[in-house]
């Protein structure tokens with residue numbers, strides 16, 4: 001991969017966009033990084049640090065921050081879009097005016113849109129209608145921004161319906177501390193990355209209530225069943241959900257204190273109110289919004305997602321966490337494999 005001639009833009013300078021920009025810059029690429037806030041752009045420019053979203057990480061000079069989307073996306077070989085999922089539609093609509101039809105567009109955002117139930121690549125396809133599906137890819141898997149920025153060995157998946165695109169993305173991002181596998185299942189890769197955030201809230205609730213280790217293991221395992229039910233109904237390959245973007249990310253996020261989603265759940269389990277938690281956060285806990293999408297999808301598609309739906313009832317219907325545990329434990333008895341892969 002020729003770092004001198006490959007032009008890259010990163011759209012979104014939260015923790016993940018900044019960490020991935022640093023990874024690419026450390027590989028030698030010179031890249032434009034679109035920053036939403038003026039003050040964050042100025043800070044990166046002057047202090048070479050994103051103090052708000054990725055503090056204590058020195059950013060190399062070959063990351064060029066900008067508040068102008070056109071600079072970040074025009075004439076690029078690859079554009080990485082990594083904004084919060086609820087901003088994807090707006091940002092994709094604005095990118096459309098500047099992006100070249102041949103650009104490879106990768107998204108590393110994790111979520112399912114509330115109104116439409118679309119994944120991130122589906123929103124990009126809809127909003128940038130001249131983009132070929134073959135030029136779209138997803139980067140997902142167990143990867144905390146802080147660890148990637150600190151060069152902790154990390155393994156993720158790049159998914160595209162085009163093998164050439166997946167391999168191109170694999171080559172661009174891989175380095176000795178960041179190993180990228182490829183797959184041809186963008187839907188499975190995105191459903192895994194979205195649903196694990198809802199389950200991480202559940203795991204956090206469980207730990208916040210100091211319930212013990214047995215329930216957390218049960219929750220992760222039965223949560224995977226729910227990920228499979230929803231994923232396969234939407235066209236995912238169940239094997240993708242057993243891979244990095246499914247089980248891998250589920251394990252990380254349900255057990256890692258670095259997870260924002262797990263932390264939100266933990267605080268709820270300790271008795272704090274959702275509004276209070278969110279108002280104190282500048283970062284995004286995608287699982288909160290994704291819970292709504294997953295709940296509504298389960299009703300629309302007629303599939304049983306008891307853990308995800310109990311998370312919904314705690315977050316949005318005021319149900320107590322104790323009542324939720326009781327309801328989950330006292331459901332009718334079942335075969336373990338009932339409806340696992342076909343909804």
Ligand SMILES: NC(=O)c1ccc[n+]([C@@H]2O[C@H](COP(=O)([O-])OP(=O)(O)OC[C@H]3O[C@@H](n4cnc5c(N)ncnc54)[C@H](O)[C@@H]3O)[C@@H](O)[C@H]2O)c1
Nearest residue numbers: 013014015016017036053083084087109110144145283284
């Ligand atoms: N942080 C991680 O470790 C990590 C890892 C993998 C995937 N992700 C995913 O990456 C995506 C981005 O998350 P993050 O962690 O980088 O963000 P973040 O939570 O660190 O920061 C929030 C970001 O939202 C931006 N923002 C706020 N309002 C906006 C608007 N109206 N339009 C555009 N941008 C706006 C802010 O500028 C900031 O960049 C999410 O979908 C997340 O799930 C994050």
Ligand SMILES: O=P(O)(O)OC[C@H](O)CO
Nearest residue numbers: 141142143144259260261
């Ligand atoms: O901090 P979280 O919960 O948004 O998780 C970050 C990444 O998605 C982990 O892979």
